[in-house]
Amino acid sequence: MLKAAKQALDKVITKSRIHFYKPIQIAEILYRDRTFGDIDLGNLETYRTKSKAWRDEVCIALLGRISTSSAKFQDDLFNAIPPQFIVELGKFNREHNGAIESYIYNKFIGKYIQLNNALDYCLNTDKASFEISHFINLFWYEAGLKRSLDKVYEIITHSLFDTLAQTLELSITLSINQDKLNILKEFEDFAKSVMCLDSNNLFTTQKARIYRVGVTNAADRGLDMYANWGVAIQIKHLSLDNELAESIVSHIQSDRIIIVCKEAEKSIILSLLTQIGWRNKIQSIITESHLIAWYEKAMRGKYANLLGDKLLEALCLEITEEFPSVKELPEILKERHYENIKDEF
Structure with missing residues (x-):
């Protein structure tokens, strides 16, 4: 049973985005059980709601934010790791002085080391040498960061679109x-x-401005960005196919939709634009190659002196707001002395 419980925990860790809300919630349930002993791990109702507050306390210290996902999305955690698994994890955790808590937070720190490398590239590279394709690849090829690639695409797109709108002085x-x-x-x-x-x-x-709808970890197909001239923008870090495109169109109530995606076959684009009812909905499909070309123009093109620094500043600002830098554990976790735990999980 412990092996199955560990596999379930590892799956949640692997699927977690950079903010790590669900693994942290499990860590705090185990910490509460080990140190206070006032919950029954076999009875979900003794910690289902309370554990969100325990998680949020740590997340505020670690990240400066808490989960804004729906209650249903947050409760999916207990479908992935049901109480019978949490009981097994709790038993091992108590017997080994918090080894699973330490395991989870070490995974968190490992993911943030990868993230800091990506952030450092953005913050410490000037417009003459900044390559947006390299920045994307820092997330694409790191397993610990790939789950957050959709947010990276949003930021890359919004920074470019809004910088151009402001520089052009659109009204x-x-x-x-x-x-x-x-x-x-x-x-x-x-x-x-x-x-x-x-x-x-x-x-x-x-x-004229372009706005991101908000920062959230909820998995949905809703609106990502909108412009105050009526355009709705949906970002997907996936390659576009008919099924994905249809889901986008059906979930956004707008007559003018721009889709930003990794790549799209010409035949798919033509198919989308010719299907009845879709012709007037999809204004354009922008792929990663478009973004790379436009960033190249902004950073090193004819008007780089006007656009380059402004775009890089906007990109860095949004990246640091979305992904807070974590250099070390906060006091709330240092006090637990996880570094002294030698037992492996």
């Missing part, structure tokens, strides 16, 4: 048909609150 004008002034007057409070328009201001102009 959006919203106006009302003057033949509809009678309706405007009827709903003037609505127009003023929602559109910043009223009888005395029949048009408004604002800067």
